[in-house]
Amino acid sequence: MFRYFQTLLNAGQVINSWTSKPTVARFLTTANQMDKPKVLVTREDIPKSALSILEEKCELEVMPNKSPISRTDLLNKISGKHGIFCFLTDKIDKEVLDQAGSQLKVIGTMSVGYDHLDLNEIKKRNITVGYTPGVLTAPTAELTVALTLATTRRLFEAHDEIANGGWAKCSWGPLWMCGSGLVGAKVGIVGLGSIGLAVAKRLLPFEVAKIMYCGRHEKPEAAAQVLGEYVTFDQLLQESDVVIIMCPLNDTTRNMFGPTQFALMKPNAVFINTSRGGVVDQDALVNALKTGQIAAAGLDVMTPEPLPADHELTKLKNCVLIPHIGSATLQTRTTMATMTAQNIVNALEGKPMPAQLC
């Protein structure tokens, strides 16, 4: 309820400062007669359904590129806009906000993560932010389980053995391509938020022995659904056969996995990350994989993204890499895009957003 009123309050601010009119009602009458608000969409390959929502209410500038907007274009094109439809590949920081001008009222990011947005600077300017929580929980959890299976059962490596002649050489070997599997595994989830919980629920039917989790505070209701045990970070590292990173990237989680943490993990441990690459000191991870400090890693996220094709991680057989596709189902991405468009339109119209971050 509080959030609803807060949204309305913010929306009121949006309206008043954008139109310089004292009341919402006055604004709505005036808006019909005024030019539409200007919105920048930073890349063109978004679903038509999202564009239609925006087109109806806004004057759009859609960047004609399928790759991320360049920094120079972002700085140029944001100037004078009332809203921006952006992605996790677009860094919205002080420089961009200064360049945008004081009329910028809403940022809609087509993501649940928001580490690319400088929220302190955004809040200083009373800019409203919309994001896409909830709608990508299931597909991201599904992908995390797929990556966990691919890593614990060495699927990519096994696939390569066919093309590189490994299979032909050994035929079927009693110990060839053996992985660890999930039956009886102790799984440690770092961050039992909605996606972490969805992963835990999906792992239970694989007959894992135990789910442990750590985080800023205990989550008894979520944990009860998966018989999860709240443990310290160190205990989770020391006891888990599979460690799954499910926490957001922020100042407290940046580089939380470094040499000390990998040294605490078991030599048979498998490390899975579908959150953000920045949570991990990647050099320390490479070292842990090379020296056998841990058995394997499965990563959907890395630093930087895209990871250079010749990066050391790509050369390690015990590392499964996929290119940040956690939420990549057509249905999910379409829902994320329409939600982002609706967030923007609602903020500009002074209505509550489907999902307001701040």
Ligand SMILES: O=C(O)C(=O)CO
């Ligand atoms: O929405 C996000 O934050 C993502 O990482 C998409 O997969």
